[in-house]
Amino acid sequence: MALSQPLLLSSPMSVIRRLFALLQEKTFYRALLFSFxxxxxxxxxxxxLGLVLxxxxxxxxxxxxxxxPLMLTVRTVPVASFIILALMFLSSRExxxxxxxxxxxxxxxxxxxxxxxxxxxxxxxxxxxxxLSPLRRLLLVDLPHVKPHLLSGAATALGMAWKSGVAAEVxxxxxGSIGENLYQSKVYLDTSSLLAWTVVxxxxxxxxxxxxxxxxxxxxxxxxxx
Amino acid sequence: MxxxxxxxxxFEEKEVLRDVSLQLPPGITCLMGASGIGKTTLLRxxxxxxxxxxxxxxxxxxxxxxxxxxxxxxxSLTVRGNLRLALGKHYNEQKAQEMLSLLLxxxxxxxxxxxxxxGMKRRVALCRALLFDADLIVLDEPFKGLDEDTKAAAMDAVxxxxxxxxxxxxxxxxxxxxxxxxxxxx
Numbered sequence: 501m502a503l504s505q506p507l508l509l510s511s512p513m514s515v516i517r518r519l520f521a522l523l524q525e526k527t528f529y530r531a532l533l534f535s536f537x538x539x540x541x542x543x544x545x546x547x548x549l550g551l552v553l554x555x556x557x558x559x560x561x562x563x564x565x566x567x568x569p570l571m572l573t574v575r576t577v578p579v580a581s582f583i584i585l586a587l588m589f590l591s592s593r594e595x596x597x598x599x600x601x602x603x604x605x606x607x608x609x610x611x612x613x614x615x616x617x618x619x620x621x622x623x624x625x626x627x628x629x630x631x632l633s634p635l636r637r638l639l640l641v642d643l644p645h646v647k648p649h650l651l652s653g654a655a656t657a658l659g660m661a662w663k664s665g666v667a668a669e670v671x672x673x674x675x676g677s678i679g680e681n682l683y684q685s686k687v688y689l690d691t692s693s694l695l696a697w698t699v700v701x702x703x704x705x706x707x708x709x710x711x712x713x714x715x716x717x718x719x720x721x722x723x724x725x726x
Numbered sequence: 727m728x729x730x731x732x733x734x735x736x737f738e739e740k741e742v743l744r745d746v747s748l749q750l751p752p753g754i755t756c757l758m759g760a761s762g763i764g765k766t767t768l769l770r771x772x773x774x775x776x777x778x779x780x781x782x783x784x785x786x787x788x789x790x791x792x793x794x795x796x797x798x799x800x801x802s803l804t805v806r807g808n809l810r811l812a813l814g815k816h817y818n819e820q821k822a823q824e825m826l827s828l829l830l831x832x833x834x835x836x837x838x839x840x841x842x843x844x845g846m847k848r849r850v851a852l853c854r855a856l857l858f859d860a861d862l863i864v865l866d867e868p869f870k871g872l873d874e875d876t877k878a879a880a881m882d883a884v885x886x887x888x889x890x891x892x893x894x895x896x897x898x899x900x901x902x903x904x905x906x907x908x909x910x911x912x
Binding site (some may be wrong): 506622623625626628629630631632633636640644645656720723724725726 | 749773789790792794796798799800802803805806807808810811812813814817836838854858
């Protein structure tokens with residue numbers, strides 16, 4: 501049957517062999533560095549801006565009102581539309597930065613805003629009575645309360661960053677990227693390479709997510725030991 | 727002198743306060759009355775957390791320390807973190823340590839609030855209110871859930887602040903006597 505043909509679906513052994521072969525190539529590491537640096541930059545940018553905008557929207561209703569349609573648009577418009585649109589304005593080399601940024605921003609923003617809106621009224625009153633400055637309120641009331649929202653939002657968003665970032669590279673085909681390698685696998689029907697690269701992307705995505713979550717949790721540990 | 731004159735307050739159909747007046751000179755005043763009679767509402771009006779439907783409020787200072795009925799501490803932070811962040815530049819480690827020792831909590835500064843018992847949390851919240859260095863101290867049932875020894879220690883700590891207006895809500899006349907307080911019944 502067609503399924504037993506290695507052309508269509510490679511065996512696990514051939515994928516592993518291809519993976520080890522990739523590990524011997526310098527271009528493999530260049531592709532990792534190229535894609536990782538761009539997707540990580542975009543994801544971290546989206547994370548930081550999502551945090552800042554959520555805190556702003558929680559304080560100022562006007563900011564929430566202005567941001568709502570923007571965030572809704574980014575969340576609902578298909579990522580492929582954004583990729584093609586962005587290609588008209590950006591070079592393919594910067595595309596994955598922008599797309600991963602765009603995917604992370606609304607998820608972090610929405611999760612965090614929901615958390616900030618659910619800060620109990622009695623803690624808000626305590627903050628008012630003790631005349632907490634914005635920074636002290638952030639550390640004593642807001643950040644401890646939104647911890648689960650921030651962690652779950654970041655975990656979801658960072659996974660999305662890799663999916664969308666690599667998709668952007670497959671469409672934009674920047675030279676020397678992981679996306680370009682995936683595209684070449686498709687052109688040459690090289691499913692061993694396709695699956696080997698997929699394993700690499702999954703590993704990178706998981707490692708990146710773990711590293712960012714570890715950094716966030718370390719920040720919380722410092723606050724909790726204050 | 728802090729004065730509340732002819733204060734009335736309704737929550738929808740329920741009238742909670744009707745034509746209540748109160749004067750708070752320096753010293754401890756105990757506000758007493760049956761449960762649900764509006765003591766906490768009066769405290770919330772005094773501290774600006776609620777607005778009265780009618781009546782006047784005068785002489786209330788800007789800096790008020792309040793111990794709420796609930797402890798309102800951040801459970802995931804340490805006692806030190808809670809005090810430091812609530813008190814800001816007024817936080818002094820030595821004073822905090824002295825106050826906690828007075829409240830029979832000599833070793834809790836590095837402990838996480840969630841690891842403390844209910845009575846310990848109550849005293850940490852009281853410590854925060856007393857260290858806030860306010861011109862008016864408002865304590866809503868500060869000794870709730872404390873045993874005799876810790877209650878006596880907490881009352882001694884409150885008595886040290888009798889040089890300024892201190893309003894204490896309590897149900898216990900013995901507490902009012904021990905504090906040497908004026909008593910106002912609602």
